[in-house]
Amino acid sequence: MQTRKLPATLRFMLAARRSELLGLEDLAQTCTLVTRISQLVHALQKERGYSNLFLSIDAPHQRQNLESLSQATALLELELRNELERIDQSGAGAADKTRLFTRIAQALHHLDELPSLRRRVREHRISAQDATAALVRLIGSLLAVVFEAADSAIDPAITHCLVALFNFMQGKELAGQERALGVTGFASGYFETELLERLEHLQECQERSFATFSRFASAAAQTLWQALGASESNRQACQLRGIARRTHAEAKVDCQLSELWFDLHTQRIDLMQGIETHLEQELLQCCQQSMQRIRSELHSHRRLLESLSDMQTTTEQARLFSVHSSELDSQPKDATSSHLARSTLELLQHQALRLQGMHDELREARQALEERKQVERAKQQLIRQLDCSESEAYAQLRQAAMNQGLRLEEVAQRLLSSSASPTHRPRQKH
Amino acid sequence: MQTRKLPATLRFMLAARRSELLGLEDLAQTCTLVTRISQLVHALQKERGYSNLFLSIDAPHQRQNLESLSQATALLELELRNELERIDQSGAGAADKTRLFTRIAQALHHLDELPSLRRRVREHRISAQDATAALVRLIGSLLAVVFEAADSAIDPAITHCLVALFNFMQGKELAGQERALGVTGFASGYFETELLERLEHLQECQERSFATFSRFASAAAQTLWQALGASESNRQACQLRGIARRTHAEAKVDCQLSELWFDLHTQRIDLMQGIETHLEQELLQCCQQSMQRIRSELHSHRRLLESLSDMQTTTEQARLFSVHSSELDSQPKDATSSHLARSTLELLQHQALRLQGMHDELREARQALEERKQVERAKQQLIRQLDCSESEAYAQLRQAAMNQGLRLEEVAQRLLSSSASPTHRPRQKH
Numbered sequence: 046m047q048t049r050k051l052p053a054t055l056r057f058m059l060a061a062r063r064s065e066l067l068g069l070e071d072l073a074q075t076c077t078l079v080t081r082i083s084q085l086v087h088a089l090q091k092e093r094g095y096s097n098l099f100l101s102i103d104a105p106h107q108r109q110n111l112e113s114l115s116q117a118t119a120l121l122e123l124e125l126r127n128e129l130e131r132i133d134q135s136g137a138g139a140a141d142k143t144r145l146f147t148r149i150a151q152a153l154h155h156l157d158e159l160p161s162l163r164r165r166v167r168e169h170r171i172s173a174q175d176a177t178a179a180l181v182r183l184i185g186s187l188l189a190v191v192f193e194a195a196d197s198a199i200d201p202a203i204t205h206c207l208v209a210l211f212n213f214m215q216g217k218e219l220a221g222q223e224r225a226l227g228v229t230g231f232a233s234g235y236f237e238t239e240l241l242e243r244l245e246h247l248q249e250c251q252e253r254s255f256a257t258f259s260r261f262a263s264a265a266a267q268t269l270w271q272a273l274g275a276s277e278s279n280r281q282a283c284q285l286r287g288i289a290r291r292t293h294a295e296a297k298v299d300c301q302l303s304e305l306w307f308d309l310h311t312q313r314i315d316l317m318q319g320i321e322t323h324l325e326q327e328l329l330q331c332c333q334q335s336m337q338r339i340r341s342e343l344h345s346h347r348r349l350l351e352s353l354s355d356m357q358t359t360t361e362q363a364r365l366f367s368v369h370s371s372e373l374d375s376q377p378k379d380a381t382s383s384h385l386a387r388s389t390l391e392l393l394q395h396q397a398l399r400l401q402g403m404h405d406e407l408r409e410a411r412q413a414l415e416e417r418k419q420v421e422r423a424k425q426q427l428i429r430q431l432d433c434s435e436s437e438a439y440a441q442l443r444q445a446a447m448n449q450g451l452r453l454e455e456v457a458q459r460l461l462s463s464s465a466s467p468t469h470r471p472r473q474k475h
Numbered sequence: 476m477q478t479r480k481l482p483a484t485l486r487f488m489l490a491a492r493r494s495e496l497l498g499l500e501d502l503a504q505t506c507t508l509v510t511r512i513s514q515l516v517h518a519l520q521k522e523r524g525y526s527n528l529f530l531s532i533d534a535p536h537q538r539q540n541l542e543s544l545s546q547a548t549a550l551l552e553l554e555l556r557n558e559l560e561r562i563d564q565s566g567a568g569a570a571d572k573t574r575l576f577t578r579i580a581q582a583l584h585h586l587d588e589l590p591s592l593r594r595r596v597r598e599h600r601i602s603a604q605d606a607t608a609a610l611v612r613l614i615g616s617l618l619a620v621v622f623e624a625a626d627s628a629i630d631p632a633i634t635h636c637l638v639a640l641f642n643f644m645q646g647k648e649l650a651g652q653e654r655a656l657g658v659t660g661f662a663s664g665y666f667e668t669e670l671l672e673r674l675e676h677l678q679e680c681q682e683r684s685f686a687t688f689s690r691f692a693s694a695a696a697q698t699l700w701q702a703l704g705a706s707e708s709n710r711q712a713c714q715l716r717g718i719a720r721r722t723h724a725e726a727k728v729d730c731q732l733s734e735l736w737f738d739l740h741t742q743r744i745d746l747m748q749g750i751e752t753h754l755e756q757e758l759l760q761c762c763q764q765s766m767q768r769i770r771s772e773l774h775s776h777r778r779l780l781e782s783l784s785d786m787q788t789t790t791e792q793a794r795l796f797s798v799h800s801s802e803l804d805s806q807p808k809d810a811t812s813s814h815l816a817r818s819t820l821e822l823l824q825h826q827a828l829r830l831q832g833m834h835d836e837l838r839e840a841r842q843a844l845e846e847r848k849q850v851e852r853a854k855q856q857l858i859r860q861l862d863c864s865e866s867e868a869y870a871q872l873r874q875a876a877m878n879q880g881l882r883l884e885e886v887a888q889r890l891l892s893s894s895a896s897p898t899h900r901p902r903q904k905h
Contacts, residue, residue, distance in 0.1 A: 144491075144830050154823060396577050
């Protein structure tokens with residue numbers, strides 16, 4: 046390596062840049078994985094929707110449809126598994142991947158159970174609700190991989206893309222769950238109070254996810270999202286939400302609405318899929334751009350450092366530079382090194398400032414992820430403590446936020462820290 | 476590799492554990508580096524003290540002393556540089572080291588200037604103040620490496636050790652600066668108001684550093700720290716602080732107090748060095764323990780996963796286990812996989828919970844580092860905005876905290892975020 050000849054200071058400056066590139070190349074691979082997951086999740090959502098329909102309204106004509114959907118999903122699963130094989134699981138590059146790998150293992154575990162689930166669906170050996178729940182878990186485990194990828198990304202621009210994509214996927218998944226729930230309700234002709242509460246909970250969480258998506262999305266993605274909001278299928282899907290709200294045991298509606306609800310919400314979700322594809326492309330482009338930038342910076346940085354290094358050894362040049370040096374010093378060697386020192390120092394300060402800026406930007410995006418996780422954990426804690434449903438727990442949190450004039454995230458944070466063991470517990474070591 | 480034969484799910488579970496070990500081995504190397512830095516910093520502090528004495532009170536009898544101190548420092552510098560050579564700067568393990576490598580380059584840059592500085596000290600071509608300032612910058616850059624190491628550590632127990640050590644080093648460095656400032660004051664017979672303010676600022680910051688150290692220190696380290704507080708040299712050093720405070724232009728004291736001050740504070744700092752050595756040992760022990768634990772867990776984990784994998788392939792065993800299976804299923808294959816699935820799931824859930832706990836503990840320790848950085852940045856911002864000294868900026872922050880009934884860190888945080896550009900600025904992408 047030519048860089049071996051550089052003095053240690055310059056070598057570490059270069060190593061810092063190279064480290065950034067290595068980290069970015071690694072991140073780019075994770076991003077490719079994320080796009081594969083996004084595609085698989087969409088297929089799974091479709092398969093879940095049709096499985097639910099197949100089991101709920103006993104529609105044998107959907108069986109063929111289901112069959113081809115399963116095949117499409119299996120193909121995307123294979124592609125994801127192939128992508129996973131490409132990940133270096135044991136080399137030095139695998140350091141600090143504990144959380145990501147654990148999430149991947151969890152997702153794979155749920156994928157492993159998919160064939161058995163499909164068999165039971167075909168043979169009507171599982172209820173619509175249980176089949177949906179199993180697929181919700183599977184999709185949740187895949188989303189957790191995307192969450193982890195976003196949380197461990199080291200480039201602010203890419204992290205923004207990942208946070209936007211994750212929140213969009215989450216919103217879309219909730220839209221899928223809403224679709225399934227609506228099918229169940231309309232199939233029985235009306236919505237019980239409890240079902241309606243769950244439906245509203247899913248709608249609210251959807252809105253929250255899409256709001257966070259919007260905060261981190263590019264202008265182009267935001268425009269696409271607004272267009273979806275104004276679309277005819279979205280308008281009609283929302284109308285059906287209103288009808289669902291007005292049903293009750295004495296005011297049943299035609300069970301046929303079940304299929305209409307399904308179709309409209311499917312159209313809405315398919316439109317979302319278009320935006321998701323756009324987000325995937327943005328993500329991959331962003332990776333390419335960041336890598337290109339760092340590669341070219343690394344290149345010019347190396348040349349610059351090599352010329353700095355030459356300066357240090359060439360005495361003639363040293364004398365030349367010492368003329369321009371503002372510091373008076375009797376020994377020319379000091380003058381050269383002081384010029385060299387200033388150039389090096391400037392480069393280093395520039396680099397340190399840039400890293401601090403990146404750190405601040407990362408903090409902001411990660412904060413959004415952390416808050417989502419805390420709301421989720423607070424909800425789980427309430428479910429355990431009050432032995433209530435998820436939508437009830439959520440309603441509790443929301444009410445507390447309104448009463449205390451706080452954001453939902455702040456209430457969640459307080460709830461968790463009040464119930465945690467004392468923060469600064471005495472440590473027993475050695 | 477035997478693990479190649481495992482199914483993908485189990486392979487990723489194992490990879491997660493291996494990743495943890497790799498990260499830990501890497502962290503252990505950084506910790507060794509940190510102990511070298513700690514030793515070098517102590518030598519530099521000594522050299523700075525004697526350089527200051529040599530330049531301040533024109534004590535030619537200190538020259539020989541200075542010479543041998545410089546040699547001792549140079550030896551420790553060489554050991555640090557050798558340790559740095561051992562770091563893999565270009566391999567895949569170097570990913571995500573951008574900040575650490577940048578800090579190392581900055582420290583090396585300042586170390587490169589040390590020979591020239593020493594020459595100027597010997598030839599009296601630099602003021603005591605400037606020589607001290609140059610060494611303060613050098614030591615600051617070395618402490619920044621320790622900060623970065625603490626901030627990027629991935630193991631909660633090790634992070635606690637590093638946060639304790641960093642804060643202790645920081646407090647000790649401030650004690651060293653206090654020693655230098657006191658020498659200057661007593662050498663001129665009295666302390667001007669401005670000098671006194673700086674002295675008090677250094678004392679306050681010292682206390683804050685040691686308080687944070689105590690929060691994260693082991694019980695053994697805390698006991699050592701309390702013993703230092705009760706020691707005779709600490710008591711006498713504090714007495715001299717009182718005398719310094721009572722001097723003024725019309726109430727001068729004997730210049731000889733300068734050397735007494737220096738000796739007493741040197742004794743105090745040497746006692747600190749004893750504690751620092753203890754902290755270094757704790758750190759290295761902690762690394763060893765964590766690695767040993769992860770290695771043995773990895774070993775048993777591998778065996779467990781291999782046996783799970785065998786279960787999946789051995790049909791006889793499968794039938795055996797299906798008896799215990801609570802889930803009724805007509806196909807034995809489903810029963811085996813459901814037992815296997817439960818075992819796998821339990822392991823995975825255990826791992827995910829453990830990682831979440833580690834994440835929470837890490838957040839707490841990193842918060843302490845982040846807050847320190849923010850106080851520092853808020854101070855720098857005030858210095859620029861008000862064109863004032865560091866101690867004035869600190870006094871401003873402290874006053875604002877008192878007026879608003881907030882912690883110093885909270886005031887700093889508010890100051891920084893109020894002056895930052897709007898947080899959610901529209902993003903211009905694509």
